[in-house]
Amino acid sequence: MTETTKKTGVSRRTLLKSTAGLAGLAAGSGAITGFPYVMSAEPKVLRYLGTAVNEGDDISKQCLKDTGIKIEYITATTDDVTKRVMTQPNSFDVLDTEYFSLKKLVPSGNILALDAKKIKEFDNITPVFTKGETPGGKKIGSQGTAPWKVLYLEGKDSKTFSKTATEFVTLIPTVYNADTLGIRPDLIKRPINSWSELLNPEFKGKASILNIPSIGIMDAAMVVEATGKYKYADKGNMTKEEIDLTMKVMTEAKKAGQFRAFWKDFNESVNLMASGETVIQSMWSPAVTKVRSMGIACTFQPLKEGYRSWASGFCVSKGVSGPKLDWAYEFVNWFLSGYAGAYLNRQGYYSAVLSTAKANMEPYEWAYWMEGKPAEKDIKAPDGSLLEKAGAVRDGGSYEDRMGAVACWNAVMDENDYMVRKWNEFIAA
Amino acid sequence: MDTSEDILQQASPDLVRGSDKARPAKAARLSPSFISWLQAGPMMLVFLAFFLIPLVFVVIVSFWDYNEYQLLPAFSGRGYTDTFEGCIAQLPDLCTIAKTYLKTLKLCFLVWAITLFIGFWVAYFLAFHVKSKTWQMGLSLLCTIPFWTSNVIRMIAWIPLLGRNGLVNSGLMKIGLVNQPVEWLLFSEFSVVLALVHLFTFFMVVPIFNSMIRIDKSLIEAAYDAGATGLQTLLNVIIPLAKPGIVIGSIFVITIVMGDFITIGVMGGQQIAAAGKIIETRVNALQFPAAAANAVILLVITFLIITMMSRIVDIKKEL
Numbered sequence: 001m002t003e004t005t006k007k008t009g010v011s012r013r014t015l016l017k018s019t020a021g022l023a024g025l026a027a028g029s030g031a032i033t034g035f036p037y038v039m040s041a042e043p044k045v046l047r048y049l050g051t052a053v054n055e056g057d058d059i060s061k062q063c064l065k066d067t068g069i070k071i072e073y074i075t076a077t078t079d080d081v082t083k084r085v086m087t088q089p090n091s092f093d094v095l096d097t098e099y100f101s102l103k104k105l106v107p108s109g110n111i112l113a114l115d116a117k118k119i120k121e122f123d124n125i126t127p128v129f130t131k132g133e134t135p136g137g138k139k140i141g142s143q144g145t146a147p148w149k150v151l152y153l154e155g156k157d158s159k160t161f162s163k164t165a166t167e168f169v170t171l172i173p174t175v176y177n178a179d180t181l182g183i184r185p186d187l188i189k190r191p192i193n194s195w196s197e198l199l200n201p202e203f204k205g206k207a208s209i210l211n212i213p214s215i216g217i218m219d220a221a222m223v224v225e226a227t228g229k230y231k232y233a234d235k236g237n238m239t240k241e242e243i244d245l246t247m248k249v250m251t252e253a254k255k256a257g258q259f260r261a262f263w264k265d266f267n268e269s270v271n272l273m274a275s276g277e278t279v280i281q282s283m284w285s286p287a288v289t290k291v292r293s294m295g296i297a298c299t300f301q302p303l304k305e306g307y308r309s310w311a312s313g314f315c316v317s318k319g320v321s322g323p324k325l326d327w328a329y330e331f332v333n334w335f336l337s338g339y340a341g342a343y344l345n346r347q348g349y350y351s352a353v354l355s356t357a358k359a360n361m362e363p364y365e366w367a368y369w370m371e372g373k374p375a376e377k378d379i380k381a382p383d384g385s386l387l388e389k390a391g392a393v394r395d396g397g398s399y400e401d402r403m404g405a406v407a408c409w410n411a412v413m414d415e416n417d418y419m420v421r422k423w424n425e426f427i428a429a
Numbered sequence: 430m431d432t433s434e435d436i437l438q439q440a441s442p443d444l445v446r447g448s449d450k451a452r453p454a455k456a457a458r459l460s461p462s463f464i465s466w467l468q469a470g471p472m473m474l475v476f477l478a479f480f481l482i483p484l485v486f487v488v489i490v491s492f493w494d495y496n497e498y499q500l501l502p503a504f505s506g507r508g509y510t511d512t513f514e515g516c517i518a519q520l521p522d523l524c525t526i527a528k529t530y531l532k533t534l535k536l537c538f539l540v541w542a543i544t545l546f547i548g549f550w551v552a553y554f555l556a557f558h559v560k561s562k563t564w565q566m567g568l569s570l571l572c573t574i575p576f577w578t579s580n581v582i583r584m585i586a587w588i589p590l591l592g593r594n595g596l597v598n599s600g601l602m603k604i605g606l607v608n609q610p611v612e613w614l615l616f617s618e619f620s621v622v623l624a625l626v627h628l629f630t631f632f633m634v635v636p637i638f639n640s641m642i643r644i645d646k647s648l649i650e651a652a653y654d655a656g657a658t659g660l661q662t663l664l665n666v667i668i669p670l671a672k673p674g675i676v677i678g679s680i681f682v683i684t685i686v687m688g689d690f691i692t693i694g695v696m697g698g699q700q701i702a703a704a705g706k707i708i709e710t711r712v713n714a715l716q717f718p719a720a721a722a723n724a725v726i727l728l729v730i731t732f733l734i735i736t737m738m739s740r741i742v743d744i745k746k747e748l
Binding site for chain 2: 079103105205261276425428
């Protein structure tokens with residue numbers, strides 16, 4: 001080497017510098033196998049559009065370390081994600097969105113179904129998604145846009161969902177959870193076990209519900225059914241009359257001053273609960289955890305009518321092809337390979353592939369989060385902060401108990417347009 | 430633009446010949462009217478590109494049809510009819526949409542009246558009571574300090590103050606004025622108006638101050654010499670001369686409040702809907718034509734209010 005250098009007149013210093021640069025580039029791109037490859041490789045970058053649920057610095061850093069793929073997060077609310085897919089499909093590569101959005105996304109033709117055969121862990125994905133039952137065999141409620149109803153497409157470019165398993169998967173599942181009401185046990189001071197408590201006049205001016213129509217109406221329907229006023233054929237796909245009835249019940253409660261406020265994002269729900277403005281409200285699991293980590297008692301209360309569930313997953317933009325598509329598959333495969341799953345499990349969500357997540361968690365963590373057992377040691381959040389002291393038990397118990405008690409899924413109804421208008425009227429009433 | 434330039438080119442040689450025959454034809458390019466156009470040009474282009482053209486699109490889209498996931502570019506009044514669905518059947522009861530617009534107008538009126546009152550006196554103090562120019566500058570800069578933080582923060586700061594367990598309530602309970610927390614302090618029309626006044630009074634202060642500072646002090650002296658009382662001077666001299674500032678400030682506040690949905694949402698606990706909120710929800714549901722239709726309705730209402738105001742004061746003349 002030195003000989004060559006002398007001949008070409010390049011000083012040793014410069015050579016060292018450039019070699020170091022190349023080595024750095026090689027390490028950065030994750031390709032440390034061959035010199036010529038590095039010269040031709042472009043940086044592996046994927047633009048990742050999604051809600052903040054799956055988006056964590058730790059996940060992107062680990063991904064870069066393991067695969068050399070740099071993830072650029074584009075964070076938006078669920079509604080905005082959908083809008084973006086409709087209006088700017090070229091502004092992202094990987095899409096992380098919820099199953100219920102598919103009824104809008106698939107007909108738009110702006111997303112590309114992934115090939116199940118290229119997903120290594122596809123056969124290990126929890127039967128919650130593929131069969132609608134828990135690993136233990138409990139049947140899960142299928143009202144609403146249950147993931148297994150919209151998981152497969154008939155063909156590669158098809159715009160119709162397939163009832164049977166095919167190669168073409170709309171969204172590769174990543175994360176899901178079972179939602180219920182959050183309560184302040186210190187301010188309520190009695191057991192709560194039904195969705196109907198949300199409209200109990202006892203909590204007048206201290207209740208709240210989320211102001212995202214497609215989710216809020218599901219919670220409202222759970223309440224209406226719990227009060228025994230009406231039984232829906234499918235809470236996730238109401239008729240106009242059913243929508244009117246549901247909104248009438250809610251509007252009457254609102255006019256009677258039942259609600260303190262409505263919330264639209266995570267932090268709003270945390271603030272309402274932590275400040276004591278509300279004592280009972282629809283809530284998300286990590287929001288409950290957040291309130292608890294502020295030292296305020298808050299329970300993600302299991303209710304006898306069951307949970308309202310949601311699930312999200314990955315697909316790619318229609319415009320993605322060539323090496324970028326390969327990276328997308330590589331990224332999805334990496335995501336299902338364990339690190340991210342364990343990370344999500346530790347936040348109180350569930351990962352799609354249980355076996356790989358388990359392999360990446362300590363046995364005591366797995367026992368606490370997934371088996372509903374009392375924590376053997378202190379439970380830490382992914383960032384290292386203390387979530388629960390040893391001895392605590394997860395609200396709602398094990399994976400089997402929680403996912404097995406799901407009554408319905410977040411949905412987009414056939415009458416969605418009408419529902420949104422009625423919801424607006426409820427908010428304005 | 431093209432037409433105006435054509436007109437200009439046709440018109441300018443005559444102009445030049447009329448004014449100065451000795452000048453060569455080339456100088457026609459620098460005629461006063463051309464310079465005026467040149468000066469106004471950039472602003473016109475910006476106005477055209479970022480206001481007029483988008484506005485035309487909004488109006489066009491408001492007459493399109495739509496479904497769950499796309500716009501259908503076919504003429505349809507659905508955006509408008511959907512908005513007012515069931516309103517006639519419900520008469521004489523007002524439908525929600527009408528109530529929402531009325532509520533928006535009501536909030537707008539309250540905020541306008543309060544900001545005008547406060548803004549006028551703040552500007553009055555700055556313009557007539559603060560004698561030194563340095564202090565005037567200093568104090569008006571002081572007014573801008575709240576604007577160093579974001580709107581959202583200034584708004585959210587009210588929440589811990591007014592909440593059920595907030596500072597005001599715990600203070601009231603401690604001095605024994607009330608024994609139960611006052612609930613209407615937060616998530617009510619009161620808190621909405623309070624936050625909006627807090628946010629937007631400054632938009633009244635600046636234009637009014639600007640008008641007042643230009644009032645010739647000798648006019649006030651003359652009024653005093655002629656034996657006018659303080660009130661008469663205020664009503665007959667200061668207010669008429671400050672009118673342009675009052676109208677400009679009012680236009681600022683009214684247009685902002687009519688379109689606001691974030692402050693109303695946060696401070697109203699999402700329970701008070703405003704016209705802007707309807708648009709937001711429509712957009713979120715991907716019902717762009719309906720959102721556009723509501724935007725057009727809102728624009729027309731705001732435009733009517735502003736037209737009424739400029740009937741009262743001819744801003745062009747006053748400036």
